[in-house]
Structure formats: structure tokens, C-alpha cells
Amino acid sequence: MSARKPERAPDFIREMVAADVAAGKNEGFVATRFPPEPNGFLHIGHSTAICLDFGIAEEYAGTCNLRFDDTNPTTEDERYARAIEEDIGWLGFRWNGPPRYASDYFEQLYRHALQLIRDGKAYVDSSSEEEIREGRGTVTEPGTPGPHRERGIEESVELFERMRAGEFEDGAHVLRARIDLAAPNMKMRDPLLYRIRHAAHWRTGDAWPIYPMYEWAHPLSDAIEGITHSLCTLEFLPNRELYDWVVDNTRPGIEAGEPGSWSPRPRQTEFARLNVDYMVMSKRKLAELVREGRASGEQGIHGWDDPRMPTLSGLRRRGVTPESIRHFCDLVGIAKADKRVDIGKLEHAVRDDLNRRAARRMCVLRPLEIEIENYPEGKTEWLPAPDFPVDVGRRGSREIPFSRRILIERGDFEEDPPADFRRLAPGREVRLKYAYLVTCREVVREPETGRIRRLRCTYDPATRGGSAPDGRPVSGTIHWVSADHGLPCEARLYDRLFTVPNPEEDADFHEHLNPGALVVVPDACIEPSVAGDGSGTHYQFERLGYFVRDRDTGEGGRPVFNRTVELKDPWTRSQLRAEARAEEPAEVPGGSAPPGERAPQVVGEDTGRRDRDGIRRRVPELDERFRSYVSELGLPEEDADLLTGDLAVAGFFDAALAEGGSPRAVANWVVNELLRELKGRSIDDLRFGGPELGRLVGLVEEGDISGRMAKDVFRRMVDKGGDPEEIVRSRGLEQINDPEEIGDLVDRAVEAHPDQTARYREGQTGLLGFFVGQVMRATGGKANPEVVGRLLRERLK
RNA sequence: UGGCCCGUAGUGUAACUGGCAACACGCUUGGCUCUGGACCAAGAGAUUCCAGGUUCGAACCCUGGCGGGCCAACCA
Numbered sequence: 001m002s003a004r005k006p007e008r009a010p011d012f013i014r015e016m017v018a019a020d021v022a023a024g025k026n027e028g029f030v031a032t033r034f035p036p037e038p039n040g041f042l043h044i045g046h047s048t049a050i051c052l053d054f055g056i057a058e059e060y061a062g063t064c065n066l067r068f069d070d071t072n073p074t075t076e077d078e079r080y081a082r083a084i085e086e087d088i089g090w091l092g093f094r095w096n097g098p099p100r101y102a103s104d105y106f107e108q109l110y111r112h113a114l115q116l117i118r119d120g121k122a123y124v125d126s127s128s129e130e131e132i133r134e135g136r137g138t139v140t141e142p143g144t145p146g147p148h149r150e151r152g153i154e155e156s157v158e159l160f161e162r163m164r165a166g167e168f169e170d171g172a173h174v175l176r177a178r179i180d181l182a183a184p185n186m187k188m189r190d191p192l193l194y195r196i197r198h199a200a201h202w203r204t205g206d207a208w209p210i211y212p213m214y215e216w217a218h219p220l221s222d223a224i225e226g227i228t229h230s231l232c233t234l235e236f237l238p239n240r241e242l243y244d245w246v247v248d249n250t251r252p253g254i255e256a257g258e259p260g261s262w263s264p265r266p267r268q269t270e271f272a273r274l275n276v277d278y279m280v281m282s283k284r285k286l287a288e289l290v291r292e293g294r295a296s297g298e299q300g301i302h303g304w305d306d307p308r309m310p311t312l313s314g315l316r317r318r319g320v321t322p323e324s325i326r327h328f329c330d331l332v333g334i335a336k337a338d339k340r341v342d343i344g345k346l347e348h349a350v351r352d353d354l355n356r357r358a359a360r361r362m363c364v365l366r367p368l369e370i371e372i373e374n375y376p377e378g379k380t381e382w383l384p385a386p387d388f389p390v391d392v393g394r395r396g397s398r399e400i401p402f403s404r405r406i407l408i409e410r411g412d413f414e415e416d417p418p419a420d421f422r423r424l425a426p427g428r429e430v431r432l433k434y435a436y437l438v439t440c441r442e443v444v445r446e447p448e449t450g451r452i453r454r455l456r457c458t459y460d461p462a463t464r465g466g467s468a469p470d471g472r473p474v475s476g477t478i479h480w481v482s483a484d485h486g487l488p489c490e491a492r493l494y495d496r497l498f499t500v501p502n503p504e505e506d507a508d509f510h511e512h513l514n515p516g517a518l519v520v521v522p523d524a525c526i527e528p529s530v531a532g533d534g535s536g537t538h539y540q541f542e543r544l545g546y547f548v549r550d551r552d553t554g555e556g557g558r559p560v561f562n563r564t565v566e567l568k569d570p571w572t573r574s575q576l577r578a579e580a581r582a583e584e585p586a587e588v589p590g591g592s593a594p595p596g597e598r599a600p601q602v603v604g605e606d607t608g609r610r611d612r613d614g615i616r617r618r619v620p621e622l623d624e625r626f627r628s629y630v631s632e633l634g635l636p637e638e639d640a641d642l643l644t645g646d647l648a649v650a651g652f653f654d655a656a657l658a659e660g661g662s663p664r665a666v667a668n669w670v671v672n673e674l675l676r677e678l679k680g681r682s683i684d685d686l687r688f689g690g691p692e693l694g695r696l697v698g699l700v701e702e703g704d705i706s707g708r709m710a711k712d713v714f715r716r717m718v719d720k721g722g723d724p725e726e727i728v729r730s731r732g733l734e735q736i737n738d739p740e741e742i743g744d745l746v747d748r749a750v751e752a753h754p755d756q757t758a759r760y761r762e763g764q765t766g767l768l769g770f771f772v773g774q775v776m777r778a779t780g781g782k783a784n785p786e787v788v789g790r791l792l793r794e795r796l797k
Numbered sequence: 798u799g800g801c802c803c804g805u806a807g808u809g810u811a812a813c814u815g816g817c818a819a820c821a822c823g824c825u826u827g828g829c830u831c832u833g834g835a836c837c838a839a840g841a842g843a844u845u846c847c848a849g850g851u852u853c854g855a856a857c858c859c860u861g862g863c864g865g866g867c868c869a870a871c872c873a
Binding site for chain 2: 008009011035036037039069071072074075129132133136137138139140141143170171174183184185186187189192194195196197211213214215217218234235236237238239241270272277283331332333334335336337338339340341342344345347348349351352355356360389390391392420422423431433434465466467474476477478479540542543544545567568569570571572574602603604605606607608609636638639641642668669671672673675676706707708711756759764766767768769770771772773774776777784785786787788789790
């Protein structure tokens with residue numbers, strides 16, 4: 001039994017939070033929030049976000065708010081909010097204080113908006129929806145200002161106040177931020193902040209004829225609540241720039257008009273959403289299934305909590321436990337790459353949990369009667385059966401009745417069994433679990449159809465409890481129920497809702513609905529011990545799978561059991577695989593691509609080079625330098641090209657070169673190291689200039705410091721500025737070149753790692769890097785790696 | 798098509814920030830077993846998307862390409 005908390009490498013968000021706390025940001029306090037819109041039920045895709053938001057708050061003794069993002073009155077409803085609360089609580093999380101609502105902040109949000117207008121950063125636009133869309137431009141073309149963009153502050157204030165007073169029709173005006181209509185990020189092209197909507201809100205009723213957009217309400221709500229880390233999914237990444245804009249252009253003290261800024265200042269971080277094979281995760285599509293299900297009757301989805309649904313309420317009714325969902329989220333992790341997780345992973349998490357907690361019971365789904373000829377008519381024995389197998393290590397047992405007529409699973413008998421069949425067959429003896437060994441003597445058929453009606457068997461009275469005194473081998477153990485005592489019940493066998501791994505890929509996901517996602521077995525039979533159990537009780541039906549008692553009852557009030565997940569069953573799967581193989585025609589040799597051969601990749605045009613060529617055509621000075629770098633300095637064209645894409649970089653290079661280094665080395669440094677630093681910033685923001693870099697290159701070329709040390713020095717110049725010689729001197733970074741001194745270090749490294757030494761000598765020469773790393777680390781990077789490598793090769797021979 | 802994000806065994810996530818490509822699921826084989834479950838052991842499976850470059854050394858840094866995703870709602 002492994003501990004419940006597996007050691008898991010922290011994800012990038014936890015690393016970030018840990019760093020923030022360590023750096024003392026917000027006095028080390030962590031406040032997160034989970035912000036669902038109450039317009040549908042939570043599904044398993046949300047569980048990663050829930051586990052992350054609430055989990056991080058727990059780990060840092062911080063808080064996590066539950067905030068309903070209820071800014072769109074036409075789609076939202078109270079019943080969704082309540083269902084969301086129930087699901088989060090069921091998962092085992094508790095939110096900080098009462099649930100929050102964006103609608104609680106409507107008044108504040110409104111006042112902040114007025115302030116924004118007064119600051120000249122927002123305006124009322126009276127254009128039509130279509131005009132606004134057109135004015136925004138496209139992803140390739142900038143937008144164009146509409147006629148109201150320069151509307152005066154007073155006029156905008158007045159219009160906005162009248163919007164709030166309800167004087168205008170829906171769509172007559174909107175409030176927009178004045179940012180940048182030419183911004184490459186479409187979200188920054190004067191986003192809408194408020195729209196007029198004469199609709200009753202489920203919480204605020206008719207109090208508001210205008211409603212804030214997500215773009216306005218969300219960052220402000222975070223700021224108002226003092227959220228430190230605002231975590232959301234990847235599709236909001238373009239929103240971050242706007243999120244920051246809103247937070248930076250508003251301030252807590254509205255009336256006073258004092259400058260001030262939000263503290264804590266919330267930061268948005270995005271992670272990839274969770275997708276699971278054979279499921280759909282879009283609330284719209286799930287709502288569609290619920291709506292259509294109501295219309296289509298019996299076979300249709302019965303509601304948000306239909307056990308075929310990926311909703312938390314559906315999974316709950318299916319018998320999935322909150323612990324398994326949380327464990328599943330741990331297994332999946334948090335990262336930034338889009339993911340589609342194997343449904344088998346969820347099933348594993350479910351089995352792993354249920355194996356420990358679900359008591360074993362016996363239930364026969366498709367009964368076949370056996371009559372035990374030598375067992376007295378009318379006799380009943382109550383045989384003890386443990387609730388758990390020994391390996392689970394839990395106590396508890398019940399008694400199950402045994403009689404002359406027993407029901408077994410139809411699939412557990414085979415007249416002409418395959419070689420490795422470990423169940424009942426004519427003349428064979430098997431064990432009825434916890435009862436007796438029985439032998440099949442005769443097959444009784446329906447006279448008309450030839451179908452097997454029942455089996456005649458005999459039992460060995462000496463095997464009571466299931467073990468033979470003589471220790472003879474048995475061909476298998478099967479489950480059973482006494483025909484005279486068993487309880488009729490209904491079993492609902494669930495399977496994946498869709499037949500393809502990614503149903504959302506195609507235009508109409510309905511085509512891939514799995515008609516076999518629910519198979520109802522109305523006439524199953526179960527041992528009587530379960531009669532008094534309540535709905536929600538988990539079981540493992542021996543050899544079948546995990547089941548949970550449903551709240552429904554079947555025909556005549558019989559209990560209903562939902563199959564949560566089947567047991568792993570290599571035998572059935574290998575049978576199915578064999579069948580599939582038999583049906584599929586043998587592969588034609590040479591029909592498909594030969595293994596190991598890869599389709600050649602088409603290499604496209606170098607657009608970066610083309611762009612820089614364009615710049616050089618327009619700036620003769622750069623073009624001149626490009627040509628002289630190639631012809632006079634002997635640089636490769638590729639380097640010369642990168643150095644002459646803009647004047648500042650070329651100038652930096654020239655200044656560095658003037659310090660006397662070789663053109664090739666200086667170019668390498670500029671291209672490989674400087675360009676990285678220039679990614680998020682301009683060359684003017686650098687804390688050092690070309691001459692400093694040139695001197696650094698000089699130190700390397702003179703052999704004063706190693707290339708590796710030079711990178712450390714460079715790092716320091718980036719962070720704090722400074723002169724390379726000075727840094728080297730003050731920190732004692734001079735390179736160790738002395739072979740004798742290095743030889744000692746090499747000896748020590750070899751002696752300290754006998755395992756690796758042996759493996760190296762066996763041919764794992766890739767370990768050389770490991771040894772070099774050891775020596776480099778021991779010297780703080782000061783050893784000359786070339787010398788280290790040479791000596792190591794000699795020593796390890 | 799412009800901008801941004803992302804490419805590591807079949808799947809998901811790591812790799813001490815440039816030094817032995819690891820863990821989990823799945824798969825195969827064996828052991829054990831009164832569940833063809835669980836458990837235990839072993840194994841297969843990777844051109845770290847591709848091509849150049851920097852470096853003693855690249856999954857990691859630079860350049861380019863390829864592929865996937867997101868963004869032009871008065872939705873969130």
C-alpha cells in the first residue's frame with residue numbers, strides 16, 4: 001500500500017509561487033481564486049484548475065476564493081452556482097469565507113469605469129456592433145479609429161451615466177478602453193468594457209441595465225479581493241496584456257483620487273487545459289447533450305449528472321470518488337503544452353482508489369443456472385466471505401447463502417473452451433468462490449433452440465469453504481449467487497460516451513456518440529447482503545468491476561447499480577485482440593512506408609533573412625556593413641546577416657570589435673548571447689555596452705577565463721552591469737590551466753564514482769560529460785574544460 | 798495570412814537551469830494469488846520535431862524551417 005501522497009516534481013506554477021514567497025512578495029502571502037461562470041456544470045477538465053487554485057492555497061497556508069463570474073445575465077443561473085459549490089465541496093476543497101460574486105462589485109466596477117473615463121482612458125462608443133468589428137481591423141491589418149474615439153471626457157461621462165440610468169436601448173452605446181487600435185494583440189484594440197443589456201440578473205435583478213465585460217470585471221475583481229496569483233487556462237494568454245493594463249490603470253482609492261496602486265498586485269499565469277480522450281469538455285456541447293437528451297427520451301443523456309457525462313456530478317453518480325479525481329490530477333500535472341490524456345489514466349486512478357475502499361460482493365450479470373445434483377433440495381448453508389482480499393488488508397465479512405440451485409455467469413462456461421480457459425467446461429472442476437468445488441456433468445438444452453438452459457453439476461462436500469483437502473489443482477475460481485436467495489437487480493453498464501479519441505475534432509461531434517455507452521441489464525442477480533445499503537455505496541463485484549448503488553430503482557423497486565469501471569482484464573482483451581487479428585487481412589509487405597524511414601521534411605524559405613534583406617535595401621548603411629563583414633572580416637553570411645538587421649546591433653558589434661577581439665569570436669558572442677537578452681527589451685536598456693562585451697571576449701581569447709566562466713560574467717553584466725575585468729578580479733574567476741592541479745581534481749572525481757568509472761570502461765563513453773561536470777562543479781567552473789577532458793580520457797582508459 | 802504560446806518513449810509529466818534522458822500510466826514476460834483483480838520482479842519502447850550554429854559538452858543557448866494551438870463575441 002503506497003502512501004497516498006506521491007512525490008511529484010513541482011510544476012512551473014508552484015515553482016513560481018515558491019519563488020515569490022521566498023522573495024517575500026506580498027509579505028509571503030498567497031491568495032488564489034477559482035472563478036467559474038455559473039452557466040453550466042463543472043467537468044473533469046475543471047478539476048485541474050480547482051486542484052491547482054485550492055491546492056496551492058493549502059500548500060502555502062494562503063486562501064482561495066470561490067468567485068462566480070456572473071457578468072452575463074442572459075446565460076447564467078442560480079442552480080448552476082449551487083451545483084458548482086456542491087461539486088467543489090465534494091472534491092474536498094473549502095473556499096475562503098463566503099462565495100464571492102462579480103455582481104457584488106458592480107457598483108465599484110462602475111465607479112472605476114467612471115474614473116477611467118475621467119482619466120481619459122475610456123470613451124463611450126455609439127457605433128453599431130458591426131462598425132466596431134470593422135474598425136478593429138484584422139489580425140493582419142491595424143484597426144481604424146471610429147467617429148467617437150475622440151469624444152470628450154465630459155460627454156463620455158454623461159453618456160455613461162445615462163447608460164447606467166437605463167436611458168438607452170440595448171446596443172446603442174458601449175464603453176471602450178482607449179488603448180491602441182493598431183496593437184498587434186487584438187485584445188488591446190480598444191476593448192469593450194461595458195455593454196447595455198436590459199436583462200434581469202439572477203442576483204441583482206433589474207438594478208443594472210449595463211453589465212461589465214470579463215475583460216473589465218475579472219482583473220478588477222482579482223485586485224479588489226487582493227488576489228496574488230490569478231491562474232487561468234491558456235486561451236486567456238492574449239488577455240494578460242489587457243489584464244495588466246486594467247490593473248495598472250485603476251487604483252483602490254477612487255473618490256479620493258490619490259495615485260496609489262493595487263496591493264497585492266495580482267498576476268495572471270496561464271496553464272494548459274485538460275482534455276481527456278473520448279470526452280468532450282466544452283460547456284456548450286455538454287449543455288447541448290443535456291438539452292437533446294431531454295428531447296430524445298430513454299437512450300438520451302438524462303441530465304448534467306448522467307453517468308456518461310464528464311461532469312463532476314456525472315462522474316460522482318458513476319461511482320468515481322473525489323480522491324481518484326485528485327489523484328488523477330496529480331498524475332497529469334500542470335504544464336503549458338496542450339494535452340489530451342489517455343482515459344486509461346483516469347481509470348487507473350479510479351481502480352487504485354476503489355481497490356482499497358470498495359467491499360467485494362458477488363453479482364451475476366447474465367445468469368446461467370447450475371443444479372447441483374448431489375446437494376440436498378431445500379438445504380441452505382450460510383458461508384462466510386471476507387469483504388476484502390488479504391492483500392488489501394482490511395477486515396470485515398458477511399455470510400452468503402449456498403443452495404442446490406446456483407447462478408453463474410454465462411461467460412464462465414464454455415462447451416469447447418480454448419486451451420487457456422480457466423473456467424467451467426464439461427467434465428471440468430472449478431471453485432465457486434468461498435463455497436465448494438463443483439464439476440460440470442451435463443449440459444441441458446432448450447429443445448427448440450438448442451440454447452443452453454442449465455448445467456447439471458456435482459459438488460464435493462469435502463471442499464466446503466473452497467479448498468480441497470487433497471490439494472488437487474482447480475482450473476479456476478468463479479463468482480456465483482444462490483438462485484433461491486439472490487436479489488434481482490438492474491445493472492447499468494457504462495462505457496465511453498464517444499467512439500473516437502477526439503470527438504471535438506470534427507464538425508459534428510454527434511456522429512461519434514457511442515450507442516453502447518449505456519447497456520442496461522435489467523435481470524442481474526446479486527447476493528442478498530447488499531439489500532440495506534444506501535445509494536452511493538461502492539462495491540467491487542468480484543471479477544466484474546467497480547459498481548456503485550444508484551438512487552434510481554428498477555422494475556418492481558429492484559436496486560440499480562452503476563458500473564464505474566471494469567476490472568483490468570488481460571484475458572478478455574487478448575481474446576478480443578485475437579478476433580480482431582483474424583478479421584483483418586494480413587498486411588501487404590511493402591504496402592506502407594518501410595520502418596525507420598522518415599518522410600523528408602520540406603524546408604521553407606528563410607523569412608527572417610528575407611525581412612532583414614528588406615531592411616538592408618532600405619538602409620544602405622546596413623547593407624554596406626553586411627558586405628564588409630563578409631568580405632573584410634570574413635564572417636559567415638549568416639552571422640553578418642543577423643548582425644545587420646538593425647543599426648543598434650551593428651553598432652554594438654562594431655564597438656565590441658574595436659576592443660581588439662577576433663571578428664569571429666565577437667560575432668559569436670553578439671549573435672548567441674546578446675540576441676537572447678535583446679528578446680524582451682531594447683539594446684538601450686542594457687547595463688553595459690559594446691566595449692564591455694569586447695573586453696569580455698578578449699579575456700576569453702587570452703585564456704584568462706574559460707568560455708564557461710565568461711558566460712557567468714556575462715550573466716552578471718546583464719543583471720548588474722559592470723566591467724568584465726573588474727568582475728573577474730573581484731570574484732577570483734581566473735581560469736585554472738595547470739595540468740597538475742587539474743590532474744588531482746580529475747583523480748578525485750574518478751575515485752569518488754567507481755560505478756560510473758566501471759560503466760565508462762565498459763563503453764559508456766557518454767559519461768565523460770558527467771565526469772567533466774563533476775570537476776567543473778568542484779572548481780566552481782574555473783577549470784579549463786579542455787584540459788579536464790583530456791586528462792579524464794587518459795585516466796579513464 | 799500578422800502577433801503570441803507550445804513541440805521530450807504510445808500517453809502525460811520531469812531532467813538540480815549547459816554535464817548519466819527519468820517517473821507514472823499503458824504494453825510484454827515471469828512470479829504469486831480462492832478475483833484472468835491487487836501485489837512483486839524483469840523487459841521492450843526516444844534521431845528530445847527537423848536543419849545549421851555556439852560550446853570540451855546542447856532536450857536546454859542562437860538562427861531558420863516544419864507542425865500544433867490561441868487571438869479579429871456587445872461570451873467567459
